Amino acid sequence: MVVRFKFLCYLLNTMENNAKIKIGIPRALLYHKYHKLWEIFFEELNCLTIISPETNKEIIENGVNLAIDESCLSLKIFLGHINYLKDKADYILIPHIVSLHRKEEICVKLISLYDITRSIFKNLNLVEYTVDVNNFNPEFFSFLKLGWRFNKNPFFIIRAYIKAKKQQKKCEQKLIDDQVKKLNTKNQDDIFVLIVSHPYTTYDGLLGKPIIKFLEYQNVKLIYSDITDKKMIKNLYKNISSDLYWTYSKELLGGLELYKNQVDGIIFLVTFPCGPDALTTNLCQNKLKKLMIVITIDELWGEAGLKTRLESFVDILKLRKQNG
Amino acid sequence: MGNYFIAFKPLANLFADEIITPPPITKKTLEIGAKYSPEFACIPFKYNLGNYVEALESGANLLIQSGGGCRFGYYGEVQKEILKKIGYDFEFIKLNNNYFKALCEIRKFNQKLSYIKILKTALLSYFRLKVIDRIEDIIRKNLGFETKIGEYEKTYKKFLTELDLTKNIREVNTCEKKYLSIFRKIDIKKPSNPIRVAVIGELYVLMEPFSNFYIEKELAKRGIEVHRFVTVSSILHDVFSFGFHSRKFLSQAKPYLKYHIGAHGSESVGRANQLAKDGFDGIIHIKPFGCMPEVNAMSFLHNISKDYKIPIIYFSFDSQTSEAGVKTRIEAFYDMLSMKRNSLSIYETKANL
Numbered sequence: 001m002v003v004r005f006k007f008l009c010y011l012l013n014t015m016e017n018n019a020k021i022k023i024g025i026p027r028a029l030l031y032h033k034y035h036k037l038w039e040i041f042f043e044e045l046n047c048l049t050i051i052s053p054e055t056n057k058e059i060i061e062n063g064v065n066l067a068i069d070e071s072c073l074s075l076k077i078f079l080g081h082i083n084y085l086k087d088k089a090d091y092i093l094i095p096h097i098v099s100l101h102r103k104e105e106i107c108v109k110l111i112s113l114y115d116i117t118r119s120i121f122k123n124l125n126l127v128e129y130t131v132d133v134n135n136f137n138p139e140f141f142s143f144l145k146l147g148w149r150f151n152k153n154p155f156f157i158i159r160a161y162i163k164a165k166k167q168q169k170k171c172e173q174k175l176i177d178d179q180v181k182k183l184n185t186k187n188q189d190d191i192f193v194l195i196v197s198h199p200y201t202t203y204d205g206l207l208g209k210p211i212i213k214f215l216e217y218q219n220v221k222l223i224y225s226d227i228t229d230k231k232m233i234k235n236l237y238k239n240i241s242s243d244l245y246w247t248y249s250k251e252l253l254g255g256l257e258l259y260k261n262q263v264d265g266i267i268f269l270v271t272f273p274c275g276p277d278a279l280t281t282n283l284c285q286n287k288l289k290k291l292m293i294v295i296t297i298d299e300l301w302g303e304a305g306l307k308t309r310l311e312s313f314v315d316i317l318k319l320r321k322q323n324g
Numbered sequence: 325m326g327n328y329f330i331a332f333k334p335l336a337n338l339f340a341d342e343i344i345t346p347p348p349i350t351k352k353t354l355e356i357g358a359k360y361s362p363e364f365a366c367i368p369f370k371y372n373l374g375n376y377v378e379a380l381e382s383g384a385n386l387l388i389q390s391g392g393g394c395r396f397g398y399y400g401e402v403q404k405e406i407l408k409k410i411g412y413d414f415e416f417i418k419l420n421n422n423y424f425k426a427l428c429e430i431r432k433f434n435q436k437l438s439y440i441k442i443l444k445t446a447l448l449s450y451f452r453l454k455v456i457d458r459i460e461d462i463i464r465k466n467l468g469f470e471t472k473i474g475e476y477e478k479t480y481k482k483f484l485t486e487l488d489l490t491k492n493i494r495e496v497n498t499c500e501k502k503y504l505s506i507f508r509k510i511d512i513k514k515p516s517n518p519i520r521v522a523v524i525g526e527l528y529v530l531m532e533p534f535s536n537f538y539i540e541k542e543l544a545k546r547g548i549e550v551h552r553f554v555t556v557s558s559i560l561h562d563v564f565s566f567g568f569h570s571r572k573f574l575s576q577a578k579p580y581l582k583y584h585i586g587a588h589g590s591e592s593v594g595r596a597n598q599l600a601k602d603g604f605d606g607i608i609h610i611k612p613f614g615c616m617p618e619v620n621a622m623s624f625l626h627n628i629s630k631d632y633k634i635p636i637i638y639f640s641f642d643s644q645t646s647e648a649g650v651k652t653r654i655e656a657f658y659d660m661l662s663m664k665r666n667s668l669s670i671y672e673t674k675a676n677l
Contacts, residue, residue, distance in 0.1 A: 070619045070640065096583060108394055108586025112620040115581050119623045130583070243401055243418065273364040273614040275395050279402045282362035286405045 020048040021150060023127070024089030026081035027052045029074055029110065030097070032199035037168040038093060041143065044160030045150050050089045052081040054205030059084055064299055066120055073207070073271040073298055074200050075109055075116070082117055082124075091125045092117075098132040104247045107276055175227045182221060183262055191317050194259050196225045196252055196284075197269035198277075207297050208269060214307060218314050223263055225255030233258055241283055246276045253280065256288075265291040265317045267310075272298035291317065328531075328556055330488050331452040334445045338437060346379040349534045353378060358643040360406050366395065367612035367641050368528035371535060373403055380412045386433070390419040394587040394617050450560065451493050455500045457555040459483060462507050464552060467544040469514040479506055519661055522551040522599050524592050525610040526618050529641050530554050536610055536639070537647045539654065543608075546658050551604075553595060554588075580624045589617030593624045600632035606661050607634060613642040635660060 023042050025031060031038075031051075042049050052059070055077055063080025085092055096114045097106050114128045127149060129142040140161065147157030186192070193215065195202060202208040202224060215222060233254030237244055240253050260266070268284070270277045281294050293313050295306065329345055336343050347353075349371060357374030376387055387407075389400040400418035407414065417429055431437055463476050470476055483503045490496045521543060529535045530552065543550050562569045573594035574581060580597065584590050596607055609625060611618035622638060629636045637657045639650060 068619055068622050070614065070622075098583075108589070108616045108620060111583065112585035112589070112617075115583060115585060116620060116623050118582070119580065119627050241401060243398070245397060275366075275614065275616045276398075278362050278364045278614075279395060279398050282365075283402050283405055286409050 020046060021091065022048045022050050022089045024050045024052070024085035024092040026078060026085060026092070026094075027054065028078040028081045028204070029113070029200045030095050032203045034095070034168065036171045037164045040164035040167045041147070041160050042093075042150075044163055045147055045157070047150055050085065052084045054209075055080070056206065060206060060299060070273075072109060072274050074198075074274070075113075076299065077204065077206075078113070079117070079120065082121060086121060086124060091127045094126055094128045096128045096130045098130065098137075099134040100131060100247045101133055103134070103245070104250070105245050106247055109275075172227075176229055179223060179227050183223065183259075189321070190221050191219070191265075191314070191321060192221045192223055192263040193314075193317070194223045194225055194256065194263040194266045195269060196256050196266060198248060198252070199226050201269050201271055201297070202226065207271065210303070211269065211295070211306070211310065214310060215314070218311070220314055220317075223259050225252050225259060228255040228258060240287055241280070244280070249276045249280050253284070256284065260288065260290060264321065265293070265313065267313070268292065268294040270294060270296050272296050291320070328453065328456065330484060331449050331456060331556075333488070334452075335449045338442065338445055344379055344382055344384045346375045346384075347382070349375065349532070354643055360410065362402075364614050365402075366615050367535060367643065368396075368526075369399055369403070370643060371528070371532065372399065373406065376403065376407060377410070377412075380407070380414060385414045386417070387414055388417045388419065394615070396587075448490075448493060448496070450557070451496045452487060452490070453555075453557045453560070455487065455496055456484075457557045458500070459503060459507065460555070461552075462504075464540055464544065464550045466510075466512050466514065466549075467541070468547040468549070469512040469518070471511045471513055475510055476507075479503070479510065518547065518549045519605045519665060520549045520551065521606045521608060521661070522553070522595070522604050523608045523610065524553070524595050524599075525608075526612055526615050527554055527559065527588060529610050529612055531556065535612075535641060537650050539608070539610065539639070539650070542651060542654055543658070548658065548661075554591075577624070580627060585617060585620045585624075587617040589621040592618060592621040593628070596625055596628050596636070600628055600634045604634065605665070606657065607636045608639065608657070609636055610639045610641065613640045613645075615640075635664075 025035070025038055035051075039049050039051075059080035060077055061080070062083045063076035063078070066079045066083060067076040082092060094114050094117055096111070098111055099105055114126065117124070118126060127146060129139075129146040130137055131139045131142055143161045144154065144157055147160065148154075151157055183192075195208075195212075197208065202212070212222060228251065230251065233251065236257040237250045237253040239257050244250055244253065256266070266288075268277075268281045270281060285292065285294070293309070295309065333343060353374035354367075354370060355374070356377050357370035357372070360377070361370045361373050372389070379387070389403065390396075400416065404416045404418075407416075427439075427442070431442075459480065463480060467476050483499075486499055486503075487496070490499055523530060523540060523543075531554065533540065540550050540552065570584065570590065573591045574584060576594035576598050577590055578597075581590055581593055585593070592609065596609075599607055607625075607629075609618070609622070625636055625638075628634070635657070637653065639653070
């Protein structure tokens with residue numbers, strides 16, 4: 001009896017899931033920043049979200065074949081994820097974020113994501129939401145417009161948006177609390193290293209995660225510059241650079257400024273050839289007097305060489321600590 | 325950049341005691357620039373830095389950097405830090421789209437200056453720019469067909485020295501009229517339907533002939549009518565049009581683009597779409613290596629090339645690009661265009677028979 005009931009439930013569930021609209025979210029670029037917001041927003045709208053798996057060799061290969069060979073590695077990975085999702089989902093979500101604050105910009109690669117995907121994959125159902133504060137197009141209205149495609153009840157959409165936004169904030173706050181806790185429980189012998197890189201490099205399955213794993217294996221405590229209270233670091237970047245205008249780079253430099261006195265060394269992770277990072281890392285190298293290393297990742301990196309560099313960097317840090 | 329320093333001279337004269345025109349760009353400029361710049365900064369950054377170092381060596385102490393869409397707006401600060409680290413002593417003005425602030429900063433150097441005088445000289449500079457652009461456009465279209473080789477260049481040099489001596493807008497106008505008639509009189513042998521090629525792409529490598537290995541001259545020598553739309557005066561129109569120009573280009577690029585793709589990328593796509601519709605024979609797209617907006621534009625240009633069957637060739641310039649490679653590719657491109665023309669004309673004559 002119980003078994004039959006369970007089977008019935010399962011059947012009903014699958015039927016319901018089949019009827020639901022499937023929305024594909026590529027696990028690349030801005031996913032690592034806004035994943036909670038998107039997932040919960042679509043869940044509240046009774047849509048099924050399909051998220052592509054962690055980046056693997058196959059995804060990266062497909063992406064490299066699809067993209068223009070001079071575009072940055074992060075974009076290539078993004079296209080690989082879209083290629084994975086193209087037959088599995090009804091719609092694919094692509095954020096089109098132009099500016100998040102007044103007089104600020106976003107890297108042009110992220111602005112043109114929607115059009116580039118459309119030019120490479122034809123006959124693909126794409127949904128996008130635009131955030132352009134400079135041209136009076138805030139996030140809330142574009143989410144309302146996005147939700148309108150799946151649900152015709154505006155109150156329902158607003159509720160979903162607010163709920164998703166709350167969850168997103170909660171998630172961010174938890175990460176910040178964890179990091180502060182890590183810094184406060186500091187031992188004398190612990191080595192702290194600050195990783196300065198965009199979330200889509202740090203948390204990517206093939207770019208950042210092996211490096212993080214390796215460093216943690218070496219008993220290094222890691223601090224991330226992208227996990228910060230955005231209100232607190234609003235004007236901190238000005239200590240390093242006075243006229244920076246990319247929002248995400250500003251956040252990274254703000255984090256760098258906030259944590260730089262509490263860590264022993266700094267690691268910059270840069271994908272090849274990232275435009276904004278090429279200039280900002282150079283500026284940091286010229287201005288800051290700290291032990292730092294710039295690691296550039298492209299699609300043909302050798303793992304052995306990377307590990308040797310990281311190992312020697314950690315060794316230097318350890319020696320410095322011992323000698324005081 | 326090119327011969328534009330003649331246009332900006334009166335403006336710089338206002339607040340400086342002495343202007344030092346940096347020596348013309350050579351391989352050495354690029355070497356100096358590449359030595360000090362970050363490794364994947366784009367090539368205009370390297371040329372700029374090389375120019376600054378050479379100017380500082382010859383005694384300048386005030387540098388000006390403008391700013392714009394993509395990474396260009398951030399050049400100023402990074403370059404300032406690099407030059408300080410090398411150990412030069414200088415003042416640096418960043419224009420950075422904030423013209424009023426820049427104006428105030430400029431006035432610091434010469435307190436007696438009135439705003440009206442600044443405006444007047446700015447207008448003079450603007451008119452000089454326009455004349456240079458107009459004459460250069462005529463040269464580009466006709467250089468390949470002159471009967472006596474070298475005549476255009478000789479007259480152009482004369483024109484530049486005369487333009488340098490003009491003091492107000494009226495004199496600029498008379499100079500323009502005089503040279504327009506002179507250029508018209510130069511004997512050319514132009515077929516009624518020459519091969520037309522347009523050069524589009526990133527601003528700096530388009531406008532600085534050294535950085536693109538004199539690609540326009542190379543094309544014109546083979547008897548091609550070369551078109552180029554990006555000039556300093558067109559950029560100024562763009563900046564002061566409150567987004568009207570960029571909206572126009574977006575509508576030209578309509579089926580391919582829905583949103584802007586940053587800086588002048590949408591302009592490239594819009595132009596290419598329009599040129600393909602106008603029936604140009606070929607398009608040359610040039611950019612520095614790693615230029616973000618133009619790399620974005622490339623994926624749309626591929627589609628335009630496929631849809632309209634118009635050949636597009638892509639060049640990307642870096643400090644390692646070899647001149648011979650570029651020339652070989654241009655030669656092959658020209659051969660391909662002329663062969664396409666011939667085969668088309670054979671088809672047409674067959675159809676007529």
